[in-house]
Amino acid sequence: MSITVLLVDDQELMRMGLKMVLEAHEDIVVLGEAGDGAAAVNATRDLEPDVVLMDVRMPIVDGVTATTQIVESGCSSKVLVITTFDLDEHALGALRAGASGFLLKDTPPEDLVSAIRSVAAGDAVVSPKVTRRLLSRFIGDDPAPTRTPEILDDLTERELEVLRHLATGLSNAEIAQQLYLSEATIKTHVGKILTKLGLRDRVQAVVLAYETGLVTPGS
DSSP states (O other): OOEEEEEEOSOHHHHHHHHHHHHTSTTEEEEEEESSHHHHHHHHHHHOOSEEEEESSOSSSOHHHHHHHHHHTTOSOEEEEEESOSSOHHHHHHHHHTOSEEEETTSOHHHHHHHHHHHHTTOOOSOHHHHHHHHHHHTTTSOSOSSOGGGGTTSOHHHHHHHHHHHTTOOHHHHHHHHTOOHHHHHHHHHHHHHHHTOSSHHHHHHHHHHTTSSOTTO
8 A cells, every 4th residue: 555645845945855755665655745744744644645744844844843833633644753963943843843853854754654654554753762862952951750640650560661651751662672672571561561551652642741741851
């Protein structure tokens, strides 16, 4: 089955380049394009793409606001944020808003395609280490928890342990190695964590772990 994509960027040349890269793959179809966040929200509603490749810094309506509106609409489209800056406050805002991934615009084409496939399959594509760097930069300025730890009360001790490891930058395989469990077991724990906390993916789980003080920058 084909993966449908909506390209959102205020630079037409950037959209053209992305379209050429993506359409070179038989399993990816570019349904449409948008040059600002407002157009992106409307196009997402009308076209219902599997993945919205979203720039964050745009005129009229920025990518963070557009991401928020898309997520809150309840549609099934996943948002993959793409930006020029690896320490971008706007990108962090998009992750908090519910984006399923974060990539830089200088990401190699093969990695971009892989990321789109992963997001379409329901996985997050932000490297936890990249997410941690973002959080360390922006949350680290004010390390006090911004959300009450009671949010985590429904998690078991094992699930809290998995969440701590996840938030410090470890993959499922690395967590499995640390806890002497199978990777499949860790994947099950991560799924339960997301369900109990009402989160879309592991990106939001990492953000929540920092916001509740479960982990701190540099831990």
